[in-house]
Amino acid sequence: MAEVEVINIRPSLVDSRGEITNVFEGDIKHVSVIRSFRGAVRGSHYHKTDIQRLYCVTGHWVTEWENVQTGEHGEVHVRNGQMEVDGPWVAHRCLYLEDTIFVQVSTAPRIEQQHRDS
Numbered sequence: 001m002a003e004v005e006v007i008n009i010r011p012s013l014v015d016s017r018g019e020i021t022n023v024f025e026g027d028i029k030h031v032s033v034i035r036s037f038r039g040a041v042r043g044s045h046y047h048k049t050d051i052q053r054l055y056c057v058t059g060h061w062v063t064e065w066e067n068v069q070t071g072e073h074g075e076v077h078v079r080n081g082q083m084e085v086d087g088p089w090v091a092h093r094c095l096y097l098e099d100t101i102f103v104q105v106s107t108a109p110r111i112e113q114q115h116r117d118s
Contacts, residue, residue: 003067003072003074003086003087003090004063004065004076004085004086004087004092005076005084005085006076006077006078006083006084006085007082007083007085008081008082009021009022009055009081009082009083021081023053023083023103023105024053024055024083026107027107028105028106028107029107029108029110030104030105030106030108030109030110031103031105031106032103032110033102033103033104034101034102034104035099035100035101036059036061036094036096036099036100036102038097038098038099038100040095040096041094041096042093042094043063043091043092044091045091046068046088046090047086047088047089047090047108048088049108050088050106051085051086051087051106051107052085052092052105052107053083053084053085053086053105053106054078054084054085054094054103054104055083056078056079056081056082056101056102057101057102058080058099058100058101059079059080059096059097059098059099059101059102060079060080060096060097060098060100061077061078061094061095061096061097061098061100061102062076062077062095062097063076063078063084063086063093063095064092064093065086065093066090066091067090067091068091069089
């Protein structure tokens, strides 16, 4: 896996009732639904152990990232139906290019004080 990966998520079931899209299977400690307005910036931090997954329900953002241990860096764009996966020690800064709704899934709990230490 690259330091930050973008995965295209396709519906796993489509029929006359609609569709089901499975976005994650595995150990989860925290899930949140986040709404960000166009022009907003989030992130600007890294996690020591947490793997963070961001599934874009609607919208578009760009993430600038840098591995604070190796110096490797880059930029990814995330759009509807895609998932960004951020590994440990990867500083990430997200700029929302459109009003966006996404689901954030983490392997570490989000206790306010511990959030940045995970």
